[in-house]
Amino acid sequence: MNNDVLNLNRFGRYLVTDIKNAISKYGITLLVMTTLSVTGYLIAGLFSTVIGSGWHSLSIMGRSVLFGISMAVVLISSPARIYGFITDKKEGSSYLTVPVSSLEKTISMVIVCCIVVPFVFFAVYFSFDQIICLLDSDCGQSILYVLNEGRDGLLKVFTDMNMDIDFELMPDLTAVAGPWLYMDDMAQASLTFLLGALLFKSSKPAKTIGCMILISIVLSMITIPVVTNGAVEKFKMAAELGMTPQEIIEEFPVLSWMVKHATLVDTISDTTVNVALFLLIWLRVKRIKH
Secondary structure, three states: OOOOOOOHHHHHHHHHHHHHHHHHHHHHHHHHHHOHHHHHHHHHHHHHHHOOOOOOOOOHHHHHHHHHHHHHHHHHHHHHHHHHHHHOHHHHHHHHOOOOOHHHHHHHHHHHHHHHHHHHHHHHHHHHHHHHHHHOHHHOOOHHHHHHHHHHHHHHHHHHOOOOOOHHHOOOHHHHHOHHHHHHHHHHHHHHHHHHHHHOOOOHHHHHHHHHHHHHHHHHHHHHHHHHOOHHHHHHHHHHHOOOHHHHHHHOHHHHHHHHOHHHHHHHHHHHHHHHHHHHHHHHHHHOOO
């Protein structure tokens, strides 16, 4: 393999340096976000004690809300905090002189933002939450336990309904209820905000969100008329005629296949978008100028 494009030894050394850089730039913020469950638990307990109600533990609902907020903050803010300096004339110019190829820099960015940061966040956050639940039984079950039980509960609900649902039209419920199906969605979020961090010079997350809203509006204006043109009428007709699942499959073969293989369709579409985002990030790194 061409050493000017990808040298594994050089890339390995650079990745270690890049991770150290990420720790220095985002380590404190990540620590705060991973301990948000502990912070919320202590604040709730101390506040209830101060007002004379005794110590009240933070319930699973409250801890789940804090988890969702902290996860969103990490996915949105980490790319800009770690790599936002690249658009700065002084720091960015120094970055461009690093003797590593654009591809190696891009791969390192993706590994840090899509693998290292999320892994550390989930590992530490779930560990602290589990410790809280072990020390204080009034907190109920841990978030990780509830997520696992929620998956099993969803599968049980559909299994109990098997007399009313034709499973020819159902996707693989085990995959749909599992967490691995949504890993590429989180990677997509990180890649999107990483691209925004490399494109905009200021207010990077806000401008990225604004662009996402505009793109969603444009895509909706294009796709909704195409999807609804004739499809709605056909579905109404199928409902009025009381068509059986087999008749629906024959009438809408493509749509039925997509529903049946929803996990495959979701994986292919997310992978396509992620590859496109990776290429855009690589092109931006390759062509960035100050």
